Amino acid sequence: MPITVILGAQWGDEGKGKITDRLAAQADLVARYGGGDNAGHTVTVGTERFALHLIPSGILYPRVTCLLGSGMVVNPQKLLAEMDGLAARGVDVSPARLKLSSQAHLILAYHLALDSGAESARGRSAIGTTGRGIGPAYTDKAARSGIRAEEMLRPANVLSERIREQVLAKNEILDKIYGQPRLDAEAVVQEMLGYARRLAPHVVDVSETIANALRSGKRILAEGAQGTLLDLDQGTYPYVTSSNPTTGGVLTGLGVGPQHIERIIGVVKAYQTRVGSGPMPTELSGEVADLLRGTGAQPWDEYGTTTGRPRRCGWLDVVTLCYALRVNGLTEIAVTKLDVLSQFETIQVCVAYDLEGQRLESLPTDQSLLARCRPLYKVLPGWQSDISSARTFAGLPRQAQAYIAFVEEQLGIPATCISVGPGREQTIER
Numbered sequence: 001m002p003i004t005v006i007l008g009a010q011w012g013d014e015g016k017g018k019i020t021d022r023l024a025a026q027a028d029l030v031a032r033y034g035g036g037d038n039a040g041h042t043v044t045v046g047t048e049r050f051a052l053h054l055i056p057s058g059i060l061y062p063r064v065t066c067l068l069g070s071g072m073v074v075n076p077q078k079l080l081a082e083m084d085g086l087a088a089r090g091v092d093v094s095p096a097r098l099k100l101s102s103q104a105h106l107i108l109a110y111h112l113a114l115d116s117g118a119e120s121a122r123g124r125s126a127i128g129t130t131g132r133g134i135g136p137a138y139t140d141k142a143a144r145s146g147i148r149a150e151e152m153l154r155p156a157n158v159l160s161e162r163i164r165e166q167v168l169a170k171n172e173i174l175d176k177i178y179g180q181p182r183l184d185a186e187a188v189v190q191e192m193l194g195y196a197r198r199l200a201p202h203v204v205d206v207s208e209t210i211a212n213a214l215r216s217g218k219r220i221l222a223e224g225a226q227g228t229l230l231d232l233d234q235g236t237y238p239y240v241t242s243s244n245p246t247t248g249g250v251l252t253g254l255g256v257g258p259q260h261i262e263r264i265i266g267v268v269k270a271y272q273t274r275v276g277s278g279p280m281p282t283e284l285s286g287e288v289a290d291l292l293r294g295t296g297a298q299p300w301d302e303y304g305t306t307t308g309r310p311r312r313c314g315w316l317d318v319v320t321l322c323y324a325l326r327v328n329g330l331t332e333i334a335v336t337k338l339d340v341l342s343q344f345e346t347i348q349v350c351v352a353y354d355l356e357g358q359r360l361e362s363l364p365t366d367q368s369l370l371a372r373c374r375p376l377y378k379v380l381p382g383w384q385s386d387i388s389s390a391r392t393f394a395g396l397p398r399q400a401q402a403y404i405a406f407v408e409e410q411l412g413i414p415a416t417c418i419s420v421g422p423g424r425e426q427t428i429e430r
Contacts, residue, residue, distance in 0.1 A: 002262035003220045005250050008227030009266035009324040011274040013311060015336030016267045017041025018419060020057040020223045022427055028218040030058030031210065032225065033253030034071035034243040036107060037078040038130040039225030044422040054079050055098065056223045059091060067206050070103035071243060071253020073137040074149065076195035100199060101206035102150035109188050110170035111136040117178030138242035149203050152196035159196060160189045207255025214260055222250045228324040236367055239278025247328045266330040268321060270338045273302055273311040279371040282314035282350045289313045291343050317350040318410045323363040325411055334417035335404060344382040347403060350375035380406060388421040393430055
């Protein structure tokens with residue numbers, strides 16, 4: 001069976017967790033291919049909400065095996081805390097069901113300290129990182145000095161020496177460049193040895209695991225984190241993450257060839273949000289932004305699952321979606337949070353930019369240009385009625401149908417899934 005890819009088509013926070021959870025019901029393996037615990041997926045099952053940061057959404061289905069790929073950077077402390085939290089709620093997270101790539105890199109205490117020190121040093125030019133050590137861990141990976149999960153399988157004295165060596169080197173940076181306190185190398189070593197004893201049984205060759213599954217005709221779902229516009233290479237650099245949430249990240253992050261990928265589903269929030277710094281042409285302020293964001297009590301809660309930070313909100317931006325279509329090779333989209341737009345009498349969709357009198361229909365890669373772009377909107381009628389109980393496309397108000405049809409027309413690909421609420425059942429399949 002081929003691989004189905006689910007990825008974010010915007011700046012992340014599109015609601016990928018719910019779509020992954022929906023498709024995981026028919027999958028045998030769900031594999032996360034990039035990022036770290038800077039990501040967060042919220043899945044609602046009945047009256048229960050599960051906030052997942054590292055573990056794929058498929059873990060909530062007992063028959064599904066979940067994989068953490070080589071493209072990820074994993075904080076062992078966070079992973080174990082997430083595992084323990086799920087286990088306490090009756091979810092099986094044994095090595096038979098949850099596997100960690102031997103090639104995934106580990107986030108240690110010094111990565112978090114470096115992240116905080118670097119962000120403080122940037123001052124007003126801060127990127128807006130989550131402070132979870134993601135960037136420094138990927139920096140070590142690129143510098144070929146990182147510690148991979150496979151090292152947790154080595155003798156304790158060998159792992160200890162590797163960690164000790166890295167802490168001492170990073171202490172020089174923390175002290176002399178960032179003016180931050182040095183870390184206790186022995187404390188970091190002992191902490192990691194404890195994590196290694198628990199996680200070692202979960203460490204496998206994920207690429208081989210997937211290859212065997214493909215030969216056996218298993219159904220595989222590749223789950224992305226963050227979104228296209230946060231991609232290190234293809235995103236709105238430098239206001240990006242440190243990994244590749246785009247389709248290319250699937251290949252390197254799981255160790256598979258492109259011939260195995262058939263469907264590439266871009267998850268699209270019915271409006272636009274962003275966390276952190278950087279230009280966002282459709283960003284709104286005032287009452288409309290507040291209505292999109294919610295107060296924290298509404299089901300959509302536009303506050304980060306991982307960080308709790310309020311998200312910047314605005315109308316849907318087709319220019320960025322067309323860009324996501326191009327760089328990912330999207331075959332279809334899944335539209336989430338359509339119900340949130342039920343509040344508005346009219347709805348605007350950005351179809352192009354105005355750059356000082358010049359009409360742009362392609363996303364500028366130069367962020368200084370994007371910052372000067374102003375959105376050109378198409379105004380569509382709203383529906384101002386509750387759609388949370390709709391289960392068919394025909395059951396939506398005609399204005400909501402027209403909104404989806406307009407987005408499909410702009411992109412030239414179908415919306416095969418539409419979410420009208422946080423619950424598993426609040427989904428329209430087409």
